[in-house]
Amino acid sequence: MQTLKASWFGFEKHWTWYRRNWRATVVSSFLSPLLFLLALGLGFGSQVQSTALIGGVPYLQYLAPALVVITAVQGATFESTYAIMSSFLWQKTYIGMVATPITPAQVLYGQVLWNGSQLFVRSAVFVVIAAVLGATTSPAVLWSIPFATLAGLAFSCPLIAYSATLDKPDSFNTIFRFVLMPMTLFTGAFFPVSQLPDWLLPLIWLTPAWHGIELARGTAFGTLGFLPALGHSAYLVAMAAVGLVFAARFFHRRLAV
């Protein structure tokens, strides 16, 4: 069976679930951006003086494209930890899948395909809500949808690889607290990273969130050149690809024993 077709069946399984349960997920995918934009953009933002450093735009508009990315990275984190572990250990659905012609790597690709499409849909919903709340300035903000998806996948793939090696979920909380939380707060979504001490910057540059935010905000306001955009994208693609290679290896090790 060709890889693409086999991976598609994994996607289809999630789609079958989604068709029955999409209402529940819509609430959360609407609610989270709505709350973020209301509280931080309109509420907190009303007290923030716009400066040249953030391009002189109102804080709400400065925030919106970056929040799309941050939300995608957060969503990716949850979809790449407990959900993956459950498919190996608790529901064991992956184990059922590899008893068919589907291979462990194809199980992985189907999962990533699904995660990516979910990220895309959620990001699109976010942009629509942002537009309704007046948080967008131009149609260029639509670029934050693919860039947020890409940043989400860049974090998702290595995390899936890591999750595939675990037997218990204890370390997930550490990731949420010490990786996701700082990545949410300090990668330029809420204030320019130039405000951070210099020694911290190399660490920021490693995060997919920072690259995603640079891309999303840069394209939304037309301030990003082609080459930097290419560089950021290449970094995210590379991170996703390396993660995927390791994940495929770990899926095989886990499922073909």
Added chain:
Amino acid sequence: MSDPLANVGWVDNLVEAKALTKHFGTFEAVRGIDVEVRRGEAFGFLGPNGAGKSSTMRMISCVSGRTGGDLKVLGMDPERDGPKIRARLGVVPQLDNLDTELTVRQNLQIYGRYFGMSRQKCREKANELLEFAQLTDRADHEVEPLSGGMKRRLTIARSLVNDPELLLLDEPTTGLDPQARHLLWDRLFRLKQDGVTLIITTHYMDEAEQLCDRLVVMDGGRIAAEGSPGELISRYSTKEVLELRFQPGAEKPDLDRFAERVEVLPDRLLLYTQDGEHTLAKVHEHGVQPIQSLVRRSSLEDVFLRLTGRTLVD
């Protein structure tokens, strides 16, 4: 070794293993086994937990690679043709791995898709299998709240979605109540009659006796004996067994001269003999007064005890 199927013309071996081994690190789960499974038969692996049954099954189901030896499934090499072989197998795992958030019907349909079947075909097959598993009235319920027996039936139904030539069942009835077990056995009998080749692992001797035409007794990663249940019993045990139970802690009398063989278990003595009642009478004459006595036919449990010195289910 006499073999009831040897002269019937079924020479088509669905599984052929020679000196098959499986190691996990330094642990040797399977230590060189030779197995042949012929088309149309129900073949069993009987043994206690940790005997290497599941590891063997996982190699036959082309999920897990072998460490050494030769293995052919449906005439092909699992290393090379894994997906192609798996397309023609049905697998019932030891632990259910149903999609508990999907409905009963969706579980069947999506599994059919994994085999590349068209949506239309998957819908038809699901209806047919719902009937087979007696789950039609639960078709559109989620799987999670179903009973253990229903989940098991669904798992078996799911394994049949691709009309497999060879069905692998790993401990199919472990953890089920007697009624659910009998219902499952009934379904497996039907499959056997339809010509599906079955391979079953179990640590229940009654299950092996009920379902298997031929079986191997596994212990410590090796095959201890091979044959039909009847052959094994007549080869390794006597016709009848007299079980004598004594007060816990009481010294057990020496009764060796009354039976062909005596097994001493913590709570009772097993006297292997051709005529249990007769032996019991003689034991009573001798003045031995057990608190309980029972005469029964020999079973595979006795074969296992003879071969390994241990009971199957501890």
